[in-house]
Amino acid sequence: MVNTGTQLTLEEFLALPEGDVNYEFVDGQAVPKVSPKYFHSTLQAALLLLIRSWCKGKGRVGSEWAILLKRQGKDWAPVPDLTYISYERLPKSWKRNEACPAFPELVIEIISPDQTMKEFEEKAKDYLEAGVSRVWVVDPEGISIRVFFPDGSSQVYRDTTSIVDALLPGLELTTRQVFEEADLL
Template sequence: MILQANNQLTLHEFLNLPSGEGDITYELVDGQAIPKMSPKFFHAKLTRALLDLIQLLCEGRGEVFPEWAITLTRRGQDWVPTPDILYISYERLPAEWNEDAACPVPPDLVIEIISPGQTFGQMAAKAKDYLDAKVLRVWVVDSKARSITVFYSDAAPQTYMGDDLLTDSLFEGLEFTVEQLFQKAKIPLDKS
């Protein structure tokens, strides 16, 4: 279901829409309120594992949040994506900021976990949009491929799998393998 299919929503109109029925999250894309897919069990487990991992590394330097909308610009239009996880440093958003609103500035890191019905290609295009909007880093997590692809604003993307060691200059001391993440989240190997 798309809200306001025939008319373009402004950013103000989108941010002031009434809550949807049930537990529906919408993203503003090309002037339309597009429902975001509800996470499934493995998706939720990966989200928790990633939140735990990043929370330890960002303490005192920034905040990490699940499912927090961001006000950005995409191809010259207002865009309000709701990434699975975002990290924002206190350099970008001061610790004193305290409003019940969408994130007003591009975060340092956005993590998107591919859901059923989404493709890696769609997530790679969304990663480019995030980078164009001044997000510093985007991680795309693929639970089927058991991989994390890191998209950089100043370098080619890099995909990590298995025992590849993932480090990131955004987080001093960050060091884990993708397999360690999937084991922490207790995601079984896909036998198909």
């Protein structure tokens, strides 16, 4: 069990044993992630399948994989629901059982019932300022995907409008496709 009130260094956080609860490293503390429910879990699985089939030979996608970043000048190790990083940024030869050491092209977060879009707007801003190129926030209740860009803008996708991004060449998904793959429509 992690005492979440204890100040830790990044090295101490990364040395914590794996357990049933996932933690993020924020402001020197191990902060527990929200326990996922069914919508969250099935959307995460659907996105993992869809993105993994697209990224073969291009990069890797992982779920619940910590990323080593800086937030407001401090070490930060968030654990997005999904992370995509190209082999250009993290070579295919990299095979280590540790946190992601490079800036991903994409992180995806899925809103749980007790979380708000406002919380994720702030987190998306932190991700982008830390060097992540794109942030997708999936809203199970709103049946939407909101894409955040480094310039501070964002776009909401619903139904059959394709999410296409030059940063992710060849990837074309719709919100409907994701929610149907998750068996939620």
